[in-house]
Amino acid sequence: MLELRGLKVAYRGVEVLHGVEMSLGEGEVVGIVGPNGAGKSSLLRTICGLIRPSAGEVSFEGRALRGLAPEEIARLGIALVPEGRQIFGTLTVAENLRLAAQGNGSGTMERVLGQLPILRQRLGQRADRLSGGEQQQLAVARALLRKPRLLILDEPSLGLAPKMIDVVYGLLEELRSEGATMLIVEQNAARTIDFCQRSVVLAGGQVRASGRREELQRNPAVLRAYMGRQL
């Protein structure tokens, strides 16, 4: 469904991805882990069209994404839950949701609110009054309302209390069981590797390791990517 070939990306004059290869099939849940500065966010932003790659290709369902505007890529069915949530603080919860829903019918809205009941309680409130965890749920709801073919989450657990992280991952688990295709980027390697069928370890702008869940759990290669070669 999603393919990255030889991707090189520069951000603010510095090359942050030195040729990344990756692929993601329909219904797969893949994680990308690695220390900060590895280029994980740049990778996601490139897929979504916010950054132009300096070399290489990104293709989605056979279609090259290079040169498309972000809104066009979004309309192809890719939804991003960005790092730091980036909900529209000056809009109400309901408005945030409405913006995303775009005539997708009230059925979808009902379903999503069912999965995230706390949002239903907060519909009339300004979004910047929500707690971090609630904002994260709002961000995910917003992405879900787009009925995406591919759901991308950038550091969904960042800045959340452990209990909230459980809630968020509980939702992701539900989505997984419904067959959603997801790409999850996290700095917290353990949780992600445990959660995803397959993970990729990105460090220093390059893929250092990749494999199925069992292969990566407690793998020295993962440790090394984070903690250095001496380990």
Added chain:
Amino acid sequence: MKGGGLRSPASAAASLVVPLVLVGLTVAVGASGTPSFEDTVTMALCNLIVVLGLQVFIGNSGVYSFGQLGFAASGAYAAALLTIPAAFTALQTPDLPSLVADAQLSPLPSTLIAAAASGLLAAVVGWPLMRTSTLAIPISTFAFLIVAYNVLANWDAVTGGNSGLVSIPRTTGVASAGIWAAAAVVVALAFKWSAAGYRLQATREDEVAARSIGIGLMRERLLAFTLSGTLCGIGGALAVHQSGTLSPSTFYFAASVTTITMLVVGGARSVFGAVVGTLAVATVNELLRNLEEGAHVLGLFSIGETPGLAAIGLGLILLVTMVALPQGLSRGLEAGEVGGLRRRLRSRALPTPPPAETEQPGLRPVGGPAGGLRAARVSLAFSGLQVLRGVDLELAPGEALGLIGPNGAGKTTLVNVLSGFQAPDSGSVLLDGTSVTGWSPARLARAGLGRTFQAALPFAGLTVVESVAVGAMGVGVGRRRAVGVAAGVLERLGLDKQAQSPAGLRPPGDQRLLGIARALATGPRYLLLDEPAAGLNDEERRDLVAILRGVRQDFGCAILLIEHDMNVVMDLCSRVQVLDDGKTVLVGAPEEVQAHPAVVEAYLGTSYLEGAHA
């Protein structure tokens, strides 16, 4: 003045001589034509002086001022009132103080006084305006222009009001205008190449980086603004002595647009551009003016009378330039730099620097003998998040301390607090025993604290050696010595071969090093590096480690290193401090920290050590 190591003597000479030759040619052309043509050329030269005034401020600061013609107006009115015969002054401006009204000076003193008056006005007006934010300066200077117009148009008894002034002696000829224009070229170029000019250009390239090397935004802008006002005042004074009449609308919106067009078309960043742009636009303007009367074009079709054609044409030229050629005809380069771009890109050895710099510039010990950089119980919250919770940190003189921790732990925020970019909610920062909490980044830089940023923040429009030298200039070192310091630093970091190439074109690894070099040029005793290895490939990272090792020994500064790459941290640091969620988790020797379960867990989220030591 001629570059002093920042450019080859040939390049410097060319940059100076070519615009002067252009001015000379213009004078010659003007003198050889009809009297009315000579008047037109003389006016163009007066415009040139004003445009050079614009270039000094706008070109070097990157900030647009729309009010400079207010200073041309003040110069014009001052010069006019001082030279109009007393009898006429009494008629036109009855309330004028007799000191001015009776004065009937010759052109030179009146121009000089006009220059001084405009300069003084610019300093006074500039002081509040330069304190407003970068975004507000274009608007507030525009307001000044309108205020100036308003005052001139309404203060009838002193300025002649809307009807303006007449009977101004016409003393400016093409030769005298040419001499003043040549002088203005020299002044503008001298400023651009001076330490003050470089400091201002640094603010244009990157405000944040400029502050981190000791540069005060407001001060540098005010200096250029004042110089700019002086030059504009001279241009106005000469212009009014060419035309013989003056009214408030002479130096108002239309003239502002014309002079800005001349600057932009030529290329705001270069003096050569200002000259080329002025001459080009003046020529086109004249051609269009002639067409306004109606003409046959190429014998094919005729244009009827179209007043305003010249102004429309100029507007279109400005628009097209902004869209298609924003750097102008000169691409922002001086005459000695144009065409030599290919030469610059090939490795170029530095011109021989002065004898090796052994003393560190900018060392001004604060408090007693070096006592280390300390953060004491620093707490900071923003956007509702508590980012730092009572963090302590100690960086002893000469040591290398690593600062690690997962994303969002507060490492960069802590460095921002240490370097003055953010003030803590509580707690304090001490530099060599003195409390420096709340000091500005520039002040801290001058006290011996340097830093780099996660993004390289290069001074893309300056050459490699200029980018580094301006670091020394930022902390008050004179230009000549600054170049020597830069030469030494570049050599240590292996960047000396590319000294003359534009910083913006260097590969990312070099730009990283440039940021470090620039900070080193300020002569810091404490150097804070924010993820210098981010985005580097394996080879570049190895080189960086080698360089950083050498830096401590050669420059004698302590290093605080934020890094995610453990290899770099382990290789360089004698101590490592681990931050997580705004608190210190552990401080200790690298090996101890690397294997500590709590640290591993902070990063990876679970105990990855079980069964990993296979």
Added chain:
Amino acid sequence: MTDLAQSLIDALALGGLYALIAVGVTLIYTVMGMMNFAQGEFIMLPAYALYVLAGLPFAIAVGGALATGVAIAVLAERVAFRPVRNADLSAQLVTSLAVATILQNVVSASVDARAQSVATPPLVSESSQIGALSVPNLEILTLVLTAIVLGGLGWLLYRTRIGLEMRAAAENFEMARLLGVRANRVVAIAFAISGVLAAAVGVLIVMQTGQVSPTMGLTPVLVGFIAVVIGGFGRISGAVVGGLVLGMASSLLGAYLPDGLVPFRDAIVFSLPVAILLVRPQGLLGPATGEARRI
């Protein structure tokens, strides 16, 4: 007492007018980050439409003026501003300056550089009795129009889909695009609305002065800029407040300044904002912390 009330109504009317200008400038600023020098010409051209359409019934002429405002704004965006949308602020500012000067001179060349008179319905120059006050009809019209326009804008922004998209884009353009909001459409509509606002201002100014001139947009655009700056960049509520403050200050100064200083009223009014900025660089309603630092 009636004098004071009279002055206050005068002040409020001028404040309303300035608020309309400021909101027009802010709309473009929020979607493009650019202070639009050509806003004055978005005011001037519809005023000239009134001049050109003078023979027709006034209502139709006003309609023509409004259409002119929309057309010129959208055209300018498409032709001149879209190519520089990603350029730096200075470049955008100078581009808008170029557009302004071109439009000014086109009008100057095709009509006349001098001011022209425009006949306005006599009702406009009369006054109505409200209680003890004699209020010029034009002021009533201005106040009513301001209220309608601001109300309409509020309805548009808070009750329609496109308004929602505009508010989202103003807060976080990138995120809005990630949710599928079409950048080009949002920007064009912001310009169109701004054009209508400017046209309304142009019509009001013509009704007040009875004249049009190519440079009539200069002072209004400065007013708009200053109002936006003192209100705090980028917030519509700030623009309204800034416009009201500036307008009321200007009007009250005009009423109560000693005679000798009256010609300098504009000079004084336009110097005041600098004083505000010195004390509070982010403007009256600007956020407490400055723009986000990218360190």
